[in-house]
Ligand code: AMP
């Protein structure tokens with residue numbers, strides 16, 4: 193098989209690494225890719241993930257057998273529809289189904305209609321009505337821009353003053369662009385967060401092992417929200433009891449709800465869950481692998497990823513036994529100091545060769561590229577996802593942090609408490 197992966201971050205590197213392990217894959221292409229993916233795939237950096245026609249033409253030219261669309265923007269924008277109409281076999285939800293991530297108002301209405309547990313909410317198209325509502329709401333309250341906002345369109349407001357400022361930021365100043373034309377105001381929930389990713393074929397859902405992200409930029413969950421500063425898998429807080437509840441009330445009901453709405457979902461559904469004192473509730477849905485959740489989940493998957501993807505496309509997922517190793521993985525993101533606000537890039541990354549031939553250690557590239565001399569340099573906020581597997585979460589964490597020392601670049605920044613919560617178990 194020849195496969196094309198769309199995207200160019202750490203998640204796509206992890207997907208490419210899984211594909212590379214498949215005995216069925218002869219050649220991997222990636223657009224735009226990055227310097228790490230380029231070690232195992234042929235990348236085309238001149239084609240962006242939102243250039244739908246160019247991607248279709250490239251896939252045809254390379255005669256690929258499968259296209260795997262990984263990031264949220266092209267999924268929500270309808271790349272899968274474009275590729276399928278061009279006759280290309282494509283993995284990922286079509287535009288109608290990807291709205292589960294593309295519109296928070298849609299996903300909240302879906303959960304309400306089908307009795308899927310989630311926080312209470314109201315939706316507003318008009319800032320004055322939102323402000324009037326907030327005057328009587330109890331604090332803290334959560335404001336969410338309806339559309340995609342790089343995972344940053346969520347504001348937790350502790351006071352009415354913060355809430356007023358939040359409405360201004362989202363709906364009036366359009367901090368997140370058109371994503372803020374509509375806004376969801378949500379009840380604040382307390383609890384432990386867990387992510388569960390799943391493969392879906394339209395009818396059947398098979399969940400993967402659990403994971404937990406660390407979204408804030410600084411130690412102790414301080415600082416701004418980021419795309420994710422590190423992950424661990426599995427989550428010790430995701431117990432059998434929680435799993436049973438979610439299977440009955442959340443996972444299959446979500447897949448059935450999408451089908452009932454005429455939006456049959458084929459691809460990955462990512463369930464962002466809050467384990468509240470009143471039981472698990474859905475924080476959000478994503479229509480794709482998380483980044484850096486994919487890095488800790490895929491390296492533990494025993495199945496050939498191509499078999500699972502084929503089953504999703506063909507509607508035969510019920511025949512697949514999804515299996516994960518009985519171990520743990522931790523991913524620590526090495527970022528450019530200053531991320532997610534402003535940072536310098538173009539610094540040489542050294543020590544990458546230390547990962548060669550080391551079992552259970554992975555250096556997934558996110559923001560890396562080549563300079564004019566062909567050296568690998570930093571090119572983004574999140575640069576590398578240093579990942580290690582171990583028999584236990586503690587061992588995986590120690591190995592991942594040890595490996596963060598193997599690589600160097602100017603302004604290298606990381607959190608030091610990824611997976612610290614596991615000590616509380
Ligand atoms: P989302 O993109 O909807 O997952 O929101 C980003 C982050 O904001 C989540 O991972 C939570 O940490 C936090 N968050 C979102 N909604 C709520 C809520 N209703 N209550 C408490 N925290 C929330």
Ligand code: GLY
Nearest residue numbers: 419420482483484
């Ligand atoms: N790490 C969270 C996300 O990919 O949305």
